[in-house]
Amino acid sequence: MSLQLNRLVSALVAAGAAVVLAASPAAAFAPPYDPEPTGPYAQPTDANVPKRGCATTLSDPTNASGSNPAIQVIYAWHDGGGNNYATHVQNIAKIVDRMDWSLDESTNYDQHLNLSCRTGYDTSTYAGYAQALVVPEKIENGVIGGETPVGVITADLAAAGYDTSNRRYVVFEDFDGTANAYYDPLNSIGVATADGWASGTVLHELLHLGHPNYVDHSKVTETPNVLSYPDVMSNPYYDWLLDHNFNTYYDPSETGATFYTSNYPDTRKVNVAAWPYFTTPTCCDVGYSNDLLTAQERTIEADAPYATPSGFTASGGGWMQVTPPGPDAATSARYYDGRRSLTMNVQSHANGFVSVTRKPAVTAGQRYRFWAWLTTSTSGNVRLRLSWYNSSGTLLSTSDSSLYGLTTSWAEYSVSAIAPTNAATVQLSVMSPSGQTFAYQLDALQLNHCNNGKTTDGCRLPG
Ligand SMILES: [Zn+2]
Structure with a gap:
């Protein structure tokens, strides 16, 4: 049949x-x-x-x-x-x-x-x-x-x-x-x-x-x-x-x-x-997908609601927490990979950053793509950022996505760039420009090394 x-x-x-x-x-x-x-x-x-x-x-x-x-x-x-x-x-x-x-x-x-x-x-x-x-x-x-x-x-x-x-x-x-x-x-x-x-x-x-x-x-x-x-x-x-x-x-x-x-x-x-x-x-060999994050960095699952998310750092205008319980579709507090997400409570006085604390190793001259799923119950704008560091831990440069207007539906956003000369590690951040007051949810992060050779830029496709 x-x-x-x-x-x-x-x-x-x-x-x-x-x-x-x-x-x-x-x-x-x-x-x-x-x-x-x-x-x-x-x-x-x-x-x-x-x-x-x-x-x-x-x-x-x-x-x-x-x-x-x-x-x-x-x-x-x-x-x-x-x-x-x-x-x-x-x-x-x-x-x-x-x-x-x-x-x-x-x-x-x-x-x-x-x-x-x-x-x-x-x-x-x-x-x-x-x-x-x-x-x-x-x-x-x-x-x-x-x-x-x-x-x-x-x-x-x-x-x-x-x-x-x-x-x-x-x-x-x-x-x-x-x-x-x-x-x-x-x-x-x-x-x-x-x-x-x-x-x-x-x-x-x-x-x-x-x-x-x-x-x-x-x-x-x-x-x-x-x-x-x-x-x-x-x-x-x-x-x-x-x-x-x-x-x-x-x-x-x-x-x-x-x-x-x-x-x-x-x-x-x-x-x-x-x-x-x-x-x-x-x-390692070459395949369609790969990921340079840990399971906790990807899923924000190790911590209880309201807690400080392990493996993440917030700075500037805003503070973070593991998303408290709430409407399922809006918060992802229970559904999806780890049933939990990270909430960034954006404050207006400065650019706000939530970052993966650990900086995964990269190879200069290779392309990388940072993926994240984001939503908000109101509205607000963010960028995704790749911050490149040399082997001494000195910031070399940053690569930003365009400005994304978040919506009440979860969607996947990404930024890709080639690691610059002398880059040894990368930090992943979501940045909320100053002047905004809202909260957004973050989940399902991934750092893709774009080397599969089979898709347009070597990264996996969205979705
Ligand atoms: Zn089946």
Whole structure:
């Protein structure tokens, strides 16, 4: 079944509940294939997608209990359409390789899927690798002439021995099935399924399994319940990237940090970068996004409402606090990444500054972009500022954005500039020109090193 609704449903929370992907574009390829995602920039061609290869190899993939955590890829078929394993096996392996590429390419961290393979094939050839990677399984109780529920899949896999706790099963359904992430409470296995085959869809479903009670569709704006930004968890049909803000469900730079994965009052916190089914992320290579801030500097989450925000400094006309409780949409006091934001109470007597206290290291001659989400319940104007320092801590110069008129809706603002000669560190500030009296909220900061080489200025795109 390919649902035609071009929207997303919220994830179900309860353990054992399925997380169904309810969106699909018009299929451009013949089923079971769906189009591959193309944003934020095109994937490499089939010939150029890196071959991920096997993290572990077993003689019997149903006997994996002593093995390291890994992903087992299954080709599932039933008597309705027959066994077309030979036709599809290399294409399925190519989709899995694209999932791995998407994970790795999303950020400047090197991170990959741990894939489980079986012995008996020459993995130096692509045909042999594909057959070692993808195991065929007949779903005896598959529904002919209708949709096969995911519970039928998990029951069949468990009966066949695919039921070890150190495996997550990625199931390519060659029949009318569902795009789903499902922890089967009866058989204690986790599966990601798809009957429309594309790397974005399958990676989306796999990422849902990154928390025992599921990773939600990402909340990548400050606005409660909005799910519209480019992300494989928001729109896997077009976007292959993971959490470019490093603050919703995936932060490879600080795997000990976790983030709320859904709206208040949901309390699930997650960082899928620490999932054992992926390799440990290592810095640094070139990817779509990166971030030079800490999780606290990004989210303002460590402190209670009314407190002084850790890691920030205010000076000049204004004083800061962790946003007190208030209307959700106006204050972000509960919603979004850390459920908290920073409030700057602007005073008129001087230019006001709120700054990240720490000055991250930069390389002279390279471009950087400072991003921040801002809103106000009234109105007022601010600029974003990059202040460049040399290795002795002497201020060299500043780079300001244009003057932004803040509104009652959260929006992302940014400033980018090339680090000047002799620059060694940068300080990030939001500056409110003197003569104003108002309060604004600040959250979701990011400092991007613009070196991906694939977007216009090398920085990630807004959103
Ligand atoms: Zn989903």
